[in-house]
Amino acid sequence: MEKSAPDFFDQDFWRVSEPLLHMEKRKMAFICSKGNLDMAYPALIMSIAALTEKVDVNIFFTFWGLDIITKRTMDSLKFTMQGNTALHLPLLEKFRPGWGKRYLPPSFGNLPGATHLATWYMNKMLEKNGIPPVRDLLEQIVEMGGHLWGCKMTVDLMELRQNMMFKGVSGIITAPDFIKKSEDAQIIFI
Structure with a gap:
């Protein structure tokens, strides 16, 4: 019988098992x-x-x-794009379907103002999602x-x-x- 993948949305998955409760x-x-x-x-x-x-x-x-x-x-910590090969902006999905999953090349971070824009966007997303x-x-x-x-x-x-x-x-x-x-x-x- 094939073993099924864990269901991360199942509340029981996140319960602490009994043996862990007695650990140091x-x-x-x-x-x-x-x-x-x-x-x-x-x-x-x-x-x-x-x-x-x-x-x-x-x-x-x-x-x-x-x-x-x-x-x-x-x-005033910054969010830089250089070296981040997995960078994409979900916000772009609003403008054209599929763009939100496109990865931006790390060299995009070399453009003037790119770090400022990326930092502003990241701070906006953190604030929007209630992250302190x-x-x-x-x-x-x-x-x-x-x-x-x-x-x-x-x-x-x-x-x-x-x-x-x-x-x-x-x-x-x-x-x-x-x-x-x-x-x-x-x-x-x-």
Whole structure:
């Protein structure tokens, strides 16, 4: 007999199985190395989902990922098209059937104003769908007990200081410190 695919819309699919309820405290660790708007949301949303399920969460921001927690940049993250081979704009479907699924070439991002337009569009879609801004998600993570960490090497390299970071940042730590904090955790690199 052929095995059927799981039904993701079935409520029973998402129920936590009984053995999982008796596991030790779960831990998740996210490493954010990119500071683009579309790279900030996956880690922040998954962190909130994990915290909702009582999972310990630590997020380590390194290299350009520090833009997500740096006061000067966190409210103006950009969405760039360069290097994004799966970029398409569903909005184009309104103008001509089939255009919404067409992929835009990454070189389209080199056109003057393309990053500004893409960032504006992404922010509009986030707002339209009720998805909070990055700052609000960071505040929610901290309020729920999650920890935000800056990478010491990158902070030193970029000549940043803790007072330049979002108020909820737990501290600036080394990579070995984060490895200790993430022991026995599921590690997700974004």
